[in-house]
Amino acid sequence: MTNEIKIEFGAGKKLSAVSDDYCIDVDMPVSEGGEGSAPEPTHLFLTSLGTCAAHYARMFCETKSLPIEGLGLKIRYKFNEETKLINKVTYELSIPDGFPEKYKAALLRALDLCPIKKLLMSPPAFQLEIV
Numbered sequence: 341m342t343n344e345i346k347i348e349f350g351a352g353k354k355l356s357a358v359s360d361d362y363c364i365d366v367d368m369p370v371s372e373g374g375e376g377s378a379p380e381p382t383h384l385f386l387t388s389l390g391t392c393a394a395h396y397a398r399m400f401c402e403t404k405s406l407p408i409e410g411l412g413l414k415i416r417y418k419f420n421e422e423t424k425l426i427n428k429v430t431y432e433l434s435i436p437d438g439f440p441e442k443y444k445a446a447l448l449r450a451l452d453l454c455p456i457k458k459l460l461m462s463p464p465a466f467q468l469e470i471v
Contacts, residue, residue: 382426390431396450400447407436409436412433
């Protein structure tokens with residue numbers, strides 16, 4: 341796998357992110373001139389955070405032979421009204437009835453292992469080039 345994602349410009353506000361193994365379509369909401377036919381970039385970012393954290397929660401449960409049925413994760417976010425940027429993300433983890441008390445704190449710590457979240461905590465350098 342290469343360390344590259346190619347962005348292809350489609351009709352209207354549509355974009356496609358293409359890599360060796362997948363293609364993810366993006367569109368803007370109707371209110372922003374798109375068709376709303378696919379997630380917009382901010383939702384993909386939040387989806388990455390949520391699915392990454394959920395992956396680590398699943399791995400934790402699997403290593404402890406804990407059931408994942410009834411496990412759920414919801415991401416809530418708030419925007420700064422002035423900057424229109426996300427200024428708070430809350431992870432809400434629901435657990436099944438009978439989930440062992442001794443594992444609850446460790447399960448929450450497992451969510452923090454997500455490398456997407458770690459990337460935000462220690463951001464990379466960004467470089468813009470015309471080629």
